[in-house]
Structures are given as structure tokens and as C-alpha cells.
């Protein structure tokens with residue numbers, strides 16, 4: 001299955017590692033996942049500086065990954 005979460009034959013999203021196939025609601029192609037992450041980054045960059053700093057400190061060890 002062409003899914004961003006599939007790594008070495010296992011699902012990296014589901015704890016059990018088994019792929020649910022076409023019925024899975026988390027399925028995205030690698031391109032769709034990349035677009036999704038870019039949207040997140042865009043949203044983060046649109047926030048005021050103080051909020052970006054707070055998020056970077058709380059979740060990314062002070063580094064802005066966007």
C-alpha cells in the first residue's frame with residue numbers, strides 16, 4: 001500500500017504495526033503527508049513571534065522546525 005506511514009512493511013502510526021488497508025482513516029500518500037506538514041508549518045509561521053517561541057520551547061526544545 002502506498003502510505004506515508006508504511007516503513008519496512010509495518011505501519012509506523014498504529015501501535016500494532018498492522019496495516020488496516022483501504023478502510024484506514026489515517027491513510028495518506030507521501031505527497032499528501034508532505035502537503036499536510038507544509039500546511040502546518042505555514043500556520044505556525046503565521047502566528048505572532050511570542051506564540052512561535054512558546055511552541056518551539058514547549059514542544060521542540062527551543063528550535064523552530066517550521
Ligand code: SF4
Pocket residue numbers: 001003004005006010011012013014018019020021022024025026027028
Ligand atoms: S493505511 Fe493506515 S494502517 Fe496502513 S500504513 Fe497507512 S496509516 Fe498505517
